[in-house]
Amino acid sequence: MYDLAAIGAWVEFAVRWLHVVTAIAWIGSSFYFIALDLGLNRNVPGPADGEEWQVHGGGFYHIQKYLVAPAEMPEHLVWFKWESYATWLSGFALLWLVYYLGADFYLVDPAVADLPAWGAIAISLASLGLGWLIYDFLCKSKFGDDNTRLMIGLYVILVGLAWFYTHVFTGRAALLHLGAFTATIMSANVFFIIMPNQRIVVDDLKAGRVPDAKYGKIAKQRSTHNNYLTLPVIFMMLSNHYPLAFATEYTWIIASLVFLMGVTIRHFFNTMHSKKGMPYWTWLLTALIFLLVMFLSTAPLWRDAPEDEAAIPAGLEHFAQAEGYEDVHDIVLGRCSMCHAAEPFYDGILWAPKGVRLDSESQILRNARAIYLQAGLGHAMPPANVSFIEEEERQAIRDWYEAATRG
Structure with missing residues (x-):
């Protein structure tokens, strides 16, 4: 499936x-x-409110604007809506x-x-x-x-x-x-x-x-x-x-x-x-x-974290209880949190990319779907696999997420 x-x-x-x-x-x-x-050039004789000559795509266009109807209303009027x-x-x-x-x-x-x-x-x-x-x-x-x-x-x-x-x-x-x-x-x-x-x-x-x-x-x-x-x-x-x-x-x-x-x-x-x-x-x-x-x-970039940031967010308990969570928790902390943290320590990273933090249990559970799609199902994260995440670890992420969402 x-x-x-x-x-x-x-x-x-x-x-x-x-x-x-x-x-x-x-x-x-x-x-x-x-x-x-x-x-529009409005210094033109006749009933037109103004006109413009334009060139595009190898052809010339003569455009006229009427505030009132021309002598005959066109059969097909194009509406931009x-x-x-x-x-x-x-x-x-x-x-x-x-x-x-x-x-x-x-x-x-x-x-x-x-x-x-x-x-x-x-x-x-x-x-x-x-x-x-x-x-x-x-x-x-x-x-x-x-x-x-x-x-x-x-x-x-x-x-x-x-x-x-x-x-x-x-x-x-x-x-x-x-x-x-x-x-x-x-x-x-x-x-x-x-x-x-x-x-x-x-x-x-x-x-x-x-x-x-x-x-x-x-x-x-x-x-x-x-x-x-x-x-x-x-x-x-x-x-x-x-x-x-x-x-x-x-x-x-x-x-x-x-x-x-x-x-x-x-x-x-x-x-x-x-x-x-x-x-x-x-x-x-x-x-x-x-x-x-x-x-x-940048003055400052982040608000202070709440005291209960490590708490499991309401409605996400099943992710924390799913088989393999402890292993995935350690994988994410080891492979992802050097960048995705309140204070990243990876060289050249000044703040968590895209604002996504993965340095606490609360943040990991909130981003479970993104972790699964980006690092489990796909290989977008880590970029260029800079933290050397192994295929077995990606499989562990997949198994955990699928177990949590299986019903």
Whole structure:
């Protein structure tokens, strides 16, 4: 029978691949149309709002933008929406596979908040849903009439949420959830606001009615938010690979600064594409903010370990009781903990890779599946087999994990 853990790992890989591919398609089309709209030549005669000549792939493209319908509406109108929907759906599926099904490993940290798995999942789901409702309410309220004020208000919400997530979830899950929250806002903007408003405009044009300008104004506001939120979302997606970003007591401040960098970088490109100059000062400001992020990430890197770190985590007793555990415990301590420790002693390693520690019974049991996949079933760990783990030891890891999960 094919190993269930291996099947799960491949399913996760496939969904992650889908998520990355759809995100590339969504972000690519978004950035392209923003650059196109800002760079249109609007000094053209006729009903078109602007035009652009472009060259790509051996051909020339003549692109025109209409704020109102052309003389005849085209029979086939291309809508850019599925990229957004597919990115969110695949990301939500990945959230289930990694953080909900593996809540005891990746979502809950008793040293932060001793939550039951179901409670942490409920907080996750509620924050995503309520977050969108609050954001949407602000956009539609009098507060949202001033775009600058609204953007500042949204930033305050994101900072507050960053602080909240780091006080209920693991550092890794906190940044991932902040990205999921932001991506939910972006995709919901497309699904609930931008696309319905665009359909109203198209229907009015087809019927020969003059569309209400408010629909375009509202869609433009939400599109602008999406524009400035894109780069921070990418950072959050990548952050789980870098404990320097999530394994520090200043994680929420780092996240807050990342959102500022998203604004400065997008401001440069938006200004450049609109042919209003090259504000290079934004790169200097971005570099200074990033230097501050680097400083915060190592000051200090790890929070103090709880007093009961050696205790067996609730729900994982069967791994400690499975046949062969004592041997595996010694193997991991001997072959892995020189790097995966609070204070690594392998030359050149300053902190535990990927934030994974294997220097206590609690940490070994929490990472049982990863140990099995990386060092038992596969040969990814140790890298280049630097600690000379033997095949008999890998077999011992496999036997132990399979005995613990056999039922």
